[in-house]
Amino acid sequence: MIKYKISFFAFLIFALFSQNVVSQTDSNKLDAKGKKQGVWKGFYEESKRPRYEGTFEHGKEIGIFNFFDDTKAKSIIATREFNAKDNSAYTIFYDQNKNKVSEGKVVNKVFEGQWKYYHLASKNIMTTEHYSKGKLEGLRTVFYLSGKIAEEINYKNNSKNGFYKKYTENGIVLEESIFKNDQYSGLAIFRDSNGNMVSKGQFVNGKKAGIWHFFEKGKLVKEMNMSFPENATKSKL
Structure with a gap:
């Protein structure tokens, strides 16, 4: 599960933040100051298949952007809904079968606030994490597929700091310990x-x-x- 999360996530993030490959079509317009304006579509460099589609207003993303995989199916693998008030984008990652992989807020291209990760091909939450300026901060909770808590650990400045508990699925506490800077x-x-x-x-x-x-x-x-x-x-x- 961890390997799946890391490898698939790396691909999604690459697709999400690589918006520089575009096609010279009528959709991709610039305003009088040379900033992106209106609907823009990006394309994969080798296959020329659609990579993303969204709307700009004088160089700033607005509304919902869709990101696609590099296949003929053109499956949506991520969406970003931009909020001009706080410069954030609520982001949802999907697998190629339309199942949610994770979701949460991105501010200035780093994670912020609560993020949720889902069990493989399931609507059930696998992990909840909290971020501050891209770093883990606060409680991280891991869940069994049943929804029961499997692990709880506290983070500070992206390191394990504080209590840790590990449970069986029927609620027995297997481990109670304390961490400081990622060490017992x-x-x-x-x-x-x-x-x-x-x-x-x-x-x-x-x-x-x-x-x-x-x-x-x-x-x-x-x-x-x-x-x-x-x-x-x-x-x-």
């Missing part, structure tokens, strides 16, 4: 799929440190000083 930091608790604690301890700079407790079926069976794991194991059996 502080108390972490790990559980099995039945909700029994497996291990518990502290992280320092992304590494286990100090006394860690290990459990089997919820019963403490071992303590280990992870700062010196080679000679500090103490069995509780």
Whole structure:
């Protein structure tokens, strides 16, 4: 799912922001100051198939722009609805079967506010993220196809900072931990799929440190000083 999201997304963004290939037709007009005016159509350089179509008003995009894939089907793979008040564009990406891939606001060509990503070929949300000037900021939530929460993690300045929780589909918390600048930091608790604690301890700079407790079926069976794991194991059996 992650590879699908990255590869398909890279293609969509390339198509979305590459509006420089145009055809010399009656549609592509300029105003007296040499700025784009009226309906403009862009085309793929090699195939000459339509890439995008939208309207300009004295060089500024207005209304809805449609972006197409490079096939004879001319499938819409993205739309952008421009808002002159805040210089934003509400953007929706689609796959070639007309399913939404993601949607959210773009301001000055970077993500802003909440973005939603969808499960493959589904109307169900897979992930919600929040952006500030193109950087992740705030809560990121991942959902199972059923709609149940799978993961929650907080971001600050595009890095994991704050609590992290991972759940089974029936709501059991598998992991509770804390991140600082993309690294584990502080108390972490790990559980099995039945909700029994497996291990518990502290992280320092992304590494286990100090006394860690290990459990089997919820019963403490071992303590280990992870700062010196080679000679500090103490069995509780």
